[in-house]
Structure formats: C-alpha cells, structure tokens
Amino acid sequence: MADLLQAQDVHVTYRTPAGSVTALADVSVSVPDQGMTVLAGPSGSGKSTLLRVLSLVEKPTSGEVLLNGSPTVPLSAARRRALRRKDIALVFQNPADNLITHLTVADNLRAAAQAAGRPEDVEAVLEQLGLPGTENWRVPALSGGQQQRLAFGCALARGASVVLADEPTSQLDAVSADLVLQTLATLPVPVVVASHDPRLISLADKTFSMVAA
Numbered sequence: 300m301a302d303l304l305q306a307q308d309v310h311v312t313y314r315t316p317a318g319s320v321t322a323l324a325d326v327s328v329s330v331p332d333q334g335m336t337v338l339a340g341p342s343g344s345g346k347s348t349l350l351r352v353l354s355l356v357e358k359p360t361s362g363e364v365l366l367n368g369s370p371t372v373p374l375s376a377a378r379r380r381a382l383r384r385k386d387i388a389l390v391f392q393n394p395a396d397n398l399i400t401h402l403t404v405a406d407n408l409r410a411a412a413q414a415a416g417r418p419e420d421v422e423a424v425l426e427q428l429g430l431p432g433t434e435n436w437r438v439p440a441l442s443g444g445q446q447q448r449l450a451f452g453c454a455l456a457r458g459a460s461v462v463l464a465d466e467p468t469s470q471l472d473a474v475s476a477d478l479v480l481q482t483l484a485t486l487p488v489p490v491v492v493a494s495h496d497p498r499l500i501s502l503a504d505k506t507f508s509m510v511a512a
C-alpha cells in the first residue's frame with residue numbers, strides 16, 4: 300500500500316477580528332491509496348480544516364501536503380486547481396451543495412463525466428450506488444442520503460482518484476446514514492472522511508484521532 304496523500308507538520312492559523320485562531324498545529328497524517336481513512340475528533344478539533352488542506356482547497360500556513368509523493372504547497376494556484384480537478388473530489392456536508400439541483404440525476408452524472416472528458420456510464424454508476432431507476436429524477440426528489448450517494452457517483456463519473464467527505468452522515472436519519480456508510484465502504488477509490496459518527500469510525504481501515512490545537 301502506498302501513500303496517496305500526506306500532510307507533514309501542517310499548521311493552519313486563521314486571522315479573525317478577535318485575534319488569530321490555530322485550527323491545526325503540527326499535524327502529520329498519511330492517507331493510503333486504498334480503503335477508508337477517518338479523521339475523527341470532537342467539534343473544533345480541525346477535521347474540516349484538515350480535509351480542505353488534504354483536498355488542496357486550502358494551503359496550510361506552514362507545512363507540506365504531498366499528492367502521490369509530490370509536494371503541492373509550492374505549486375501555483377492554477378496548478379493546484381488542475382490537480383484537484385483531475386484527482387480529488389471533496390463532498391460537502393450539505394448534500395445539495397454537491398449537485399446541480401435543477402438537473403436530473405443522469406444529467407448530474409453526465410455533467411461530471413463530460414467536465415472531465417470521460418465516457419458516461421450512468422446506469423453502471425447508479426447500480427453501484429444503489430440508485431437504479433432514478434435517472435430522470437430531479438435532485439430535490441431524492442432524499443438527503445440519496446443526494447449524498449449521487450455526489451459520490453459524480454466523483455466516480457469524473458474519475459477522481461480519491462473522495463474526501465466532510466461529515467457525510469450528520470444531516471441524515473439513521474436509515475439513510477447506513478446506506479451512505481455502505482456506499483462509502485464499497486467505493487472503488489480511497490476515501491477520507493471527517494466524522495465523529497461511531498458507526499463510520501467502526502468501518503474505518505485507518506483512523507486518525509484529532510484533538511483541538
């Protein structure tokens with residue numbers, strides 16, 4: 300197993316009107332190129348910040364982030380954006396934030412595939428997500444859990460090599476959350492999840508426990 304993503308001695312400090320806030324202090328973690336890695340910890344421990352740093356959305360104040368062994372911090376914003384578009388899917392907590400809500404399920408998957416210049420296989424992706432027969436549904440007709448699973452499907456459709464998800468079960472009822480967990484555990488790409496959901500942590504191949512900085 301190789302390391303897909305590595306954070307090395309990462310610090311993140313935010314400047315606010317009330318002074319500076321340290322979100323991450325000296326954090327080092329590696330994400331293997333398979334299975335599910337869970338970033339676990341209480342509210343305020345920096346899970347979402349670390350997820351944004353690992354997904355190259357946010358540059359750390361100091362430290363390095365390696366993607367497939369190559370440093371990303373020295374790269375230009377454009378180069379980081381290109382890497383992110385090619386390899387990395389960040390799935391947000393609010394299901395609808397991950398989708399084009401006025402389009403159908405199939406058109407969301409097609410848009411994701413086309414943006415990456417990839418062939419579409421809508422039926423195969425929906426089968427894999429446990430959403431067969433929903434091709435023509437518009438996003439608001441899906442439950443929150445179904446929307447979350449469709450967001451994972453869009454990540455697969457665009458060929459992302461890793462999916463990072465922020466608290467994917469926090470806005471779902473228990474039944475929907477279970478289906479999302481099953482889907483996450485069977486995605487054919489490595490997954491990084493920020494969560495304090497014990498059910499999710501119990502499915503992890505690797506857990507990184509965080510404490511407030």
Ligand SMILES: Nc1ncnc2c1ncn2[C@@H]1O[C@H](COP(=O)(O)OP(=O)(O)OP(=O)(O)O)[C@@H](O)[C@H]1O
Nearest residue numbers: 313315320321322341342343344345346347348349
């Ligand atoms: N943009 C920001 N500006 C200022 N402070 C921030 C910002 N983002 C995060 N923080 C602070 O950084 C710390 C870590 O926040 P973060 O959201 O990463 O933690 P978390 O573990 O994901 O929390 P939660 O589970 O509540 O989402 C907190 O003290 C938070 O208030």
